Amino acid sequence: xxxxxxxxxxxxxxxxxxxxxxxxxxxxxxxxxxxxxxxxxxxxxxxxxxxxxxxxxxxxxxxxxxxxxxxxxxxxxxxxxxxxxxxxxxxxxxxxxxxxxxxxxxxxxxxxxxxxxxxxxxxx
Numbered sequence: 157x158x159x160x161x162x163x164x165x166x167x168x169x170x171x172x173x174x175x176x177x178x179x180x181x182x183x184x185x186x187x188x189x190x191x192x193x194x195x196x197x198x199x200x201x202x203x204x205x206x207x208x209x210x211x212x213x214x215x216x217x218x219x220x221x222x223x224x225x226x227x228x229x230x231x232x233x234x235x236x237x238x239x240x241x242x243x244x245x246x247x248x249x250x251x252x253x254x255x256x257x258x259x260x261x262x263x264x265x266x267x268x269x270x271x272x273x274x275x276x277x278x279x280x
Contacts, residue, residue, distance in 0.1 A: 157204055157212055162230045165213035166279060169231070172209065173275030180268040187271075231277040 160168075172192050179187040189207040193200070204212030205221075214228035215221060226239045235241030235253050242255035252260065254277070258270035 157202060159216055160204075160209065160213045162213060162279075165209045166230055168204075168209040170275045173271050177268045177271035177275060180264060180271060184264055186264065186267055230280055232280050233277065 172189065175192055175195075176187050176189070179191070193203050193207065205215055206212070210229050210231055211225070213230055214225045217228040218225045224239075226237075226241060229241065233241040233253055233255075235245045237244050237247050237253075241253055243253045243259075244256060245251040245253050254270060254274055258267060258274060261267050261270065
């Protein structure tokens with residue numbers, strides 16, 4: 157994938173997550189990142205790593221595939237974690253982060269609402 161600027165990553169992130177929220181509401185079915193890239197006709201080889209524009213930006217900025225990349229995330233997830241703050245709110249806790257809650261919900265309305273929250277996260 158091409159090198160992303162912070163603003164491009166955030167713009168693409170918001171576009172994807174608003175689409176996921178809109179499609180979930182429109183269809184009454186769970187929509188995910190895979191569907192987004194399929195509908196947008198973005199080949200798998202051109203998708204961002206972790207299917208996340210912010211992760212791709214963080215990896216590019218940090219130069220790290222795994223360690224320390226999350227410190228470069230351009231969004232504020234409201235987490236105390238240094239890594240995977242999208243998944244967990246607290247280190248070694250049971251309190252899921254926003255993406256973790258979206259991934260694990262079984263409720264369509266909650267899924268759409270969480271996707272919309274993810275789309276509108278504050279910038280760091």
